[in-house]
Every structure is written in C-alpha cells, then in structure tokens.
Amino acid sequence: MQTNPEKDTDLRLKVNSETARLPWRELEKHFAQGNVVWIANELDLVEVAVRISHDDKSTITQWMANGQLAKVSDQQALDWQAADASLWAVVVSPFILVQQDKPTKH
Template sequence: MKTKPEKDTDLRTKINRETARLPWSELTRHFAQGTVIFVSPELDLIDVAVRISHDDKESISRWMADGKVGKVSDEQAAGWTAANASLWTSVVSPFVLVQPDTKKLH
C-alpha cells in the first residue's frame, strides 16, 4: 500500500531540509537539460515535491492542466536571467523544482 503524501512526515521533513534558495544562474545547466520544473507560488513547493516523489499522477496532471506546474519556459528563464532572480528549489531526481520567492516556506 502506498503512503499518503500528506502523511509522509519523514519524506516531507527531508525535502524541507534540502530545499534552498538559489540564484537562477546556478540552475541554467539543468534548464538546458530540460529538467527544471516551475511550481506556481499558489502551491506549496514541499507538497508538490512529496507528491512527485510518490508519483501522484492525479495531482500532477491537474496542476499541469491548470498551468501551476510545468517545464520552465524560455520566457520564464529569460526573465529570471534578466532579473538575476533567486528561486526556491527542491530536487526530486531527475527534476529540479523551482518556485519564485513570493511566499514563505515552512
């Protein structure tokens, strides 16, 4: 039986500890490889990372359809480069999840 993502406190704690704010310039190599995923500020970055870890296709598909999760676009990348932006990041191999710094994390 799969563990419910919202009850997986050990994984949530691990992801939270490994979440960091990084300059976009340090993420461009991953962007070039197509592994950087945008997470809307409306969503909780840690929750999204946990759900991706558990391959929660239903939530991920819904977020993608709503435009709240998806591959970083060239426009987003150019904007973050121009602004010398820092983003919250969380690694869920092989992906690097990024979220603009517009809300506080846990």
C-alpha cells in the same frame, strides 16, 4: 495509492531540509537539459515534491492542466536571467523544482 503517514512526515521533513534559495544562473545548465520544473506560488513546494516523489499522476496532471506546474519556459528563463533572480529550489531526481518568492501581504 496508500501512503504511510509517518513515512510521509519523514519525507516532508527531508524535502523541507533540502529546499534552498539558488540563483537562476546556477540552475541554467539544468534548464538546458530540460530538468527544471516551475511551481506556481499558490502551491506548496514541499507538497509538490512529495506528490512527485510518490508518483501521484492524478494530482500532478491536475496541477499541469491548471497551469500551476510546468517545465520552465524559455521566456521565464530569460526573465530570471535578466533579473539575476534567486528561486526556491528542491531536487526530486531527475527534476529540480523551482518557485519564485511568494508575494508578501501588507
């Protein structure tokens, strides 16, 4: 699938501007509907959102096979609730993509 690089840049800027930190408690109702997707820290949240919006099935399938992209598990939800966690989030309808803070390097 060919994408227009200029349009892709615009989409990246739009997605980046819509990315925000949200408390898990505000995402729980979406989790209950099965619409919250976890993204591994080694992936870029904006890049994943762009790939999903382009319906890039091969890349998405690869990430899922590598355990880098998955629906949020019940255990993750319980852990985030107990920790009163805040997550980076962006909406790619109908999904909300979430990512924990990346560990800082000392």
